[in-house]
Amino acid sequence: MNIEDQVREAIIAELKRQSEAGEQGLRVRTGEAETITIEGQVNLDELTMAVVGSLAGGP
Secondary structure, eight states: OOHHHHHHHHHHHHHHHHHHTTGGGOEEEEOSTTOEEEESOOOHHHHHHHHHHHHTTOO
């Protein structure tokens, strides 16, 4: 897996996690491999930590 795939997967996973947690009325729909639809507010601190963690080898 290359770095772009790691970042993509981390972003999608974190956005889905935030959506499932009901944070800020966030709704996420994944479409084709290169697209995602996001409605609502995203916690950028948590998203950033998820991406950095994935690059550092975290969960």
